Amino acid sequence: MQITETSAAGLSREFKVVIPATDIDARVNSKLTEIGKTVRMPGFRPGKVPMPILKQRYGQSVMGEVLEGAVNDSQAQAIEQNNLRPALQPKVEVTSFEPGKDLEFSMKVELLPEIEPADLSGVEITKPVVPVNDEQVDEALKRLADSRKQSEKVEEDRASANGDILVIDFDGSVDGEKKPGMKGEDYSLELGSGTFIPGFEDQLVGAKAGEHKTVTVTFPAEYHAAELAGKEAVFEVDVKELRATKPAELNDDLAKGFGFDDLEKLREAIRERIGADYGNLSRLRAKRALLDKLAELHDFDVPAGMVDIEFNQIWSRLQQELQSGQVDEEDKDKDEEELKKEYRDIAVRRVRLGLLLSEIGRRNNVTVSRDELNKAVISEVQRYPGQEQQVFEFFKKNPQAIEQLRAPLFEDKVVDHILSSVKVNEVPVTAEELMKDPEEEQA
Known part of the structure; x- marks a missing residue:
């Protein structure tokens, strides 16, 4: 086998590899010999089928496996002989092969860079810390108590206020047409909780048990159901019961x-x-x-192939965010080329830091x-x-x-x-x- 380096630029190396036809034939014969030990053919005892017949019957199917093995072995040998540290799987392209002739292929490989970590003994890092105080604990405890708050029916004839719970039936429509998900019965709605569409709860503040209310609201432009986004909706609401909330007591119970x-x-x-x-x-x-x-x-320098992989992952996520309208405000007015440059720079940084951390960890x-x-x-x-x-x-x-x-x-x-x-x-x-x-x- 002949291995010749044809190009060396930065972290990229290219080689021309020639595997003699005799080596290919030897591999084919070895494989056919293995097959011949078990194959059964009329007129021949097991293990006694002549090689010419085996080649005629199985030679074509064996050749693909033999070539793959020869290329893989040659790659490994080229890497070992040249003391290479591949960053990614080498790219192989067969340039010449015919039965009975030498196999020639080119191999492109990107190398890991030689990294010498800087002296970090003089580095200083600022770490922001937040001491936990009693006020923060009390606030968290209050939130827990609120999560266990109870409600009781209000017997007096009074108007509802923020913080109260209304038990309601509601039925909504858009342009006079009923829509799925816009109807409910015996729903407990806490006024001021922001559970419903903006404006819905505000229009029920002051309602009393037994009253009927017509609530008109507009779905937000970014509403998750696209067919309702930005549309005006009308809800017919029956207030069945008014309940007052009572937070749980802060005690052992x-x-x-x-x-x-x-x-x-x-x-x-x-x-x-x-x-x-x-x-x-x-x-x-x-x-x-x-x-x-x-x-x-x-x-x-970092391997371009690793940067491409990292960039493609970042870019794919960005495209999904663009489609769902979740892109960062600072990116909305940038054209594609500007975004690609910025995110490729991020990909380079990530790859470089990843390789550096790997080297520091290894050492x-x-x-x-x-x-x-x-x-x-x-x-x-x-x-x-x-x-x-x-x-x-x-x-x-x-x-x-x-x-x-x-x-x-x-x-x-x-x-x-x-x-x-x-x-x-x-x-x-x-x-x-x-x-x-x-x-x-x-x-």
Whole structure:
């Protein structure tokens, strides 16, 4: 076999590979010999069928398998001989082959770049943190109490107000035509909850039990049902009952309703949950600051093929967002070429950072254990209540799906390793500041 490098530019290498006809013939004969050991043909004992007859009968079908194996073996040999580190599967194109002649093919391969991580000993990262205070716990506790609030029928003859519950029958129409989903009976509607179309609840404020109301509203322009979006609708509403809400009392009984021994235990759990939520957000902000710093300190070529794959994924998601009207405001007035340039730059950044984190992880022996993968699978399964068994079966039958969970786990572990080696300055901020998008702060 002859391997000749024909091009070397940046991270791209091209080779011409020639496999002698004698090698192809030897592979074919070897395969046919294996077949001949078991094949049965009239007039011949098993294992005694002459090679010419085997070639005539099976040669054509064997050739495709032989050529594929020869090309794969040659690729591997070319990569090993030239000490290559492919970023992606090499691209192969057969340039010449006829039975009895040499097989020639070209091989294009993109290489992983040589990466030398910068010295991060002097790097400083700002990590915003939010201390959990009693007021935040009290607010969360109140929301829990509100979620368990009860209602009782109002016996006095009074007008309804925001916060009251009206038990109603309603029947709606658009342009005089009844539409599916616009009718209901004995529906408990809390005034001011924003449950119905904007304006609907406002027109029922002041209504009394036993009254009939005609409510006219306009569906929002972005309403999920396109046939109703922006249309005016008329609802005939019968108020059957007025109920007043009563929040649950903040006591041990409330705590027991949520599975805790007493109110103090519930408060502790709320404080821990808030702290964990804030902690996750703080870490994300610190991670973003770290990645920005890494991007600033490193600039190396990245494989174009990897960038193309990343860009195509980003662009596909963007097209789906455009079709559903969920595109970011800042992107709405940009033309396609401008958007493509911006998102390709993002793809380059992601690929570069991914390769850098991989190299840092390799140098520091960062690994993802089987136990960590199993926990990730369980966490993924819990995202689908009622379908746990089906999701477990999916992962069981698709080991590659489990491996896809490894990448984000590995990245987080590498980020944690780096954060432990740089200076992290914790800065107290408010919850609103923590939750605000960093890009909005820079605007």
